[in-house]
Amino acid sequence: MTSSAVITVTDAGIRFRRNHKGRRSFKDLFSTKARRSKPNEFWALQHVSFEVHPGEAIGVVGRNGQGKSTLLKLVANVLIPDEGSVNVNAGVAPLIEITGGFVDDLTVRDNVYLTAGLHGMTREQVAAKFDDIIEFAEIEDFLDTPYKHLSSGMKVRLAFSVVTSLEEPVLLVDEVLAVGDKSFRNKCYRRIEEMLAEGRTLFFVSHSEGDLRRFCSRGLYLDKGSLKLDGPIEAVLDAYNEDYPGL
Numbered sequence: 001m002t003s004s005a006v007i008t009v010t011d012a013g014i015r016f017r018r019n020h021k022g023r024r025s026f027k028d029l030f031s032t033k034a035r036r037s038k039p040n041e042f043w044a045l046q047h048v049s050f051e052v053h054p055g056e057a058i059g060v061v062g063r064n065g066q067g068k069s070t071l072l073k074l075v076a077n078v079l080i081p082d083e084g085s086v087n088v089n090a091g092v093a094p095l096i097e098i099t100g101g102f103v104d105d106l107t108v109r110d111n112v113y114l115t116a117g118l119h120g121m122t123r124e125q126v127a128a129k130f131d132d133i134i135e136f137a138e139i140e141d142f143l144d145t146p147y148k149h150l151s152s153g154m155k156v157r158l159a160f161s162v163v164t165s166l167e168e169p170v171l172l173v174d175e176v177l178a179v180g181d182k183s184f185r186n187k188c189y190r191r192i193e194e195m196l197a198e199g200r201t202l203f204f205v206s207h208s209e210g211d212l213r214r215f216c217s218r219g220l221y222l223d224k225g226s227l228k229l230d231g232p233i234e235a236v237l238d239a240y241n242e243d244y245p246g247l
């Protein structure tokens, strides 16, 4: 790892089971690695290596199911690789799986405090930002509403607003901009641009070429669980379009 890298992924691999019945048994916990059963396992990612430097904006492209979200979860430390390593030496604000970080039965207000608190913000720091977070999400009238009663668009607004208010150097965004309406999307674009101007590092999964070209200078192209290409975003999109014309 070079000293300036903020993310270093070295020969990382992760495998999943295709069905729940195939889950490892309790007995497997006590078996040696070689003797464990491996029903229906497959490698969602394998032999993935790259480094990211502070301030880079990286777009992750690939067809459905090729490991993009899995890669972001590895960087967010939500998943641990089965092979190789993923080192992230900065705080990460993850906007991945929208409903992930929020608690259904807590109110909007409590969820904001909880999520920001989990990322190290004090109550005072959250209080100072609270009105801005709610105003950006445009959910002033729902502060005491349980999170589960928000519409799906409102959930996205809240998640985007909270996560981009965290003072973490690395921002992970997985396919959320497609969900909001047009005016909200434009606000999100401006906020991402502000964050990039501040020198933060962006990891961006999207199926929108326009969004990828707008924010990202570098691309990672995942195909069949491998990192097929790591290069300038234009070259990565060209390669992807060539492999899968008309998508």
Ligand SMILES: Nc1ncnc2c1ncn2[C@@H]1O[C@H](COP(=O)(O)OP(=O)(O)OP(=O)(O)O)[C@@H](O)[C@H]1O
Pocket (backbone or CB within 6 Å): 016, 017, 018, 044, 062, 063, 064, 065, 066, 067, 068, 069, 070, 071
């Ligand atoms: N927790 C899990 N358990 C089992 N399989 C999983 C799990 N998470 C992901 N997978 C599988 O791993 C593969 C990669 O999934 P992933 O969500 O990373 O793809 P993706 O490239 O983000 O796809 P999309 O563009 O559809 O969002 C898929 O085959 C998916 O079914």
